[in-house]
Amino acid sequence: LVDAAGETDTVAVPGVQLGDIVLGVSFSVDLVGITVTAYVSAANVVSLRVQNEGAATTDLASCTVKLLIARPKF
Secondary structure, three states: OOOOOEEEEEEEOOOOOOOOEEEEEEEOOOOOOEEEEEEEEEOOEEEEEEEEOOOOOOOOOOOOEEEEEEOOOO
């Protein structure tokens, strides 16, 4: 991602449902000024919005992403 650019990608997460909460997200690389927003966008799918707010181009093409997801009980 070049400076000021953003991208949204999806990750298959079996069992996740709309209404579940993404409590945290972790990348196996240094994010170097990148902000991340993660949310459940459909059954079995989490969307990750990454936005480069740093001064340099950053490549996240090959990394591991870990998610912490909770299901509220009402």
